[in-house]
Amino acid sequence: MKTPGKTRTEQILRVMYVLSWIAFIGLLVKTGAIMTSFGVSLYNPEASHNLYKGLSLYDLREHSFWYYTQVVSLMIAFSGLKAYIFYLVIQALSKVNLTNPFTMEVAVLLEKISYVLIGIWAVALLYNAQTEWFAKRQIINLDHWSTEGFFLMAGLVFIISQIFKRGVEIQAENELTV
Template sequence: MNTEVKTNTRTALILTVMRIVTWVAFIGLMIKAGAILISYGVSCVNPEAARNLYMGLNLHTIRQINFWHYTLSVFFMIALSGMKTFVLFLVIKALSKVNLVNPFTIGVARILEKISYVLLGTWVIVMLNNVHAGWLLKRTGILQEEWTTEEFIFMAGIVFIISQVFKRGVEIQSENDLTV
């Protein structure tokens, strides 16, 4: 009995720490997305601002060649940061809904499923960015950063599987409640 209380207390502590860490990351990514968006707005008025768009990121050459490709490059950065931020928001929601007495709830399962879909969408955005970066390299010789895609599709798959396990857990939990 004493070990069960100790485990529950430890698990509750871990969930609290994870919630705090997730909030910190969420706020950091919100700031990053906002900073890129504001820097982009400034660079639309003052093209020289594209030399230091965000933390030393220099997109001035792309800005000079074609404003729309510059806009598309910045859009991909904002979209990636925004989608990561949204995933963290959903994680915060999921962590706040976790109940240690009955951990399998349909609400958590739905949030996990939604996270997997957002991660899949993030993978699509990263793929489109990489296609655009390859096109820019061929047409203009500008080397633009390509992002890794594997991590997003892998995470989307794992989170989707976990959401399905949670759904099954909800079914088993409700069956057990009916038999008692």
């Protein structure tokens, strides 16, 4: 059922705004939980048995505190960057004006999102390379992170940001001709 005065696009954007807030808060909680668990494990090695949702890095910590710190740092970076993406999405959605949709602010935010997605892709590649290195040396077996989607998304969001920039130029030209 349609809300009076609200277009379907406005409703979809409102739902996406709320979902983005939920994802942002969830990823912040996850990042904070990993950071807190890591902090506790600095003083109590037993805490590395259940770092986050049953993930046990106790054997890795016992093998090498440096390797353990590297893995946890990559996990924090991965989760934190994903939270930052949703923060940028929230900012972009709050700045969208359907009567004048193409703004340089939104275009810049979209471009920034694409760069952060490349960062997430790079962190995932580093993590996967490290887990391969650990596996070859039979130190610990960790799951790999998917990387393909982040690189593809970064490219698509970058293209959309460039379309938005061109839209800003066209809007400015149209305003000058009126």
